Amino acid sequence: xxxxxxxxxxxxxxxxxxxxxxLLDVLREDLGxxxxxxxxxxGECGSCTVLINDEAACSCxxxxxxADGQEIITCEGVGLNPNLDAIQESFIEEGxxxxxxxxxxxxxxxxxxxxxxxxxxxxxxxxxxxxxxxxRCTGYTKIIKAVQxxxxxxxxxxxxxxx
Numbered sequence: 054x055x056x057x058x059x060x061x062x063x064x065x066x067x068x069x070x071x072x073x074x075x076l077l078d079v080l081r082e083d084l085g086x087x088x089x090x091x092x093x094x095x096g097e098c099g100s101c102t103v104l105i106n107d108e109a110a111c112s113c114x115x116x117x118x119x120a121d122g123q124e125i126i127t128c129e130g131v132g133l134n135p136n137l138d139a140i141q142e143s144f145i146e147e148g149x150x151x152x153x154x155x156x157x158x159x160x161x162x163x164x165x166x167x168x169x170x171x172x173x174x175x176x177x178x179x180x181x182x183x184x185x186x187x188x189r190c191t192g193y194t195k196i197i198k199a200v201q202x203x204x205x206x207x208x209x210x211x212x213x214x215x216x
């Protein structure tokens with residue numbers, strides 16, 4: 054057992070756990086943050102995506118010991134009702150949630166992507182940015198629209214980039 058320190062969604066937590074326990078399991082089991090889902094367990098589907106120091110990462114392949122001292126944002130930390138983030142509002146408005154299993158990971162990945170741009174992204178740009186997130190309901194059209202809608206709220210540029 055090792056005691057690790059995590060700042061999760063703005064709150065500091067001290068957790069005693071095996072250093073080889075996955076960050077996903079720490080979030081779900083020790084902190085009760087269940088938005089991130091385990092699906093593949095190999096970092097291939099994106100359902101468990103969180104931000105670690107503002108970078109998107111699959112929490113199923115990050116060990117608790119590796120996350121020690123890091124700042125983590127889960128989907129719960131992106132925004133909570135009534136203070137939803139633009140990406141969350143856009144997912145609701147555009148009907149991009151489908152079954153909802155992949156939604157938290159996609160929202161977190163989209164948030165990281167939108168934080169790094171200042172324009173309304175083209176479809177291909179969004180596809181590349183969200184390439185590590187799989188939706189088994191094939192709701193990509195609405196997901197892409199939701200990302201563009203959120204970007205339009207966050208950007209001073211109103212015309213989509215071509216491509």
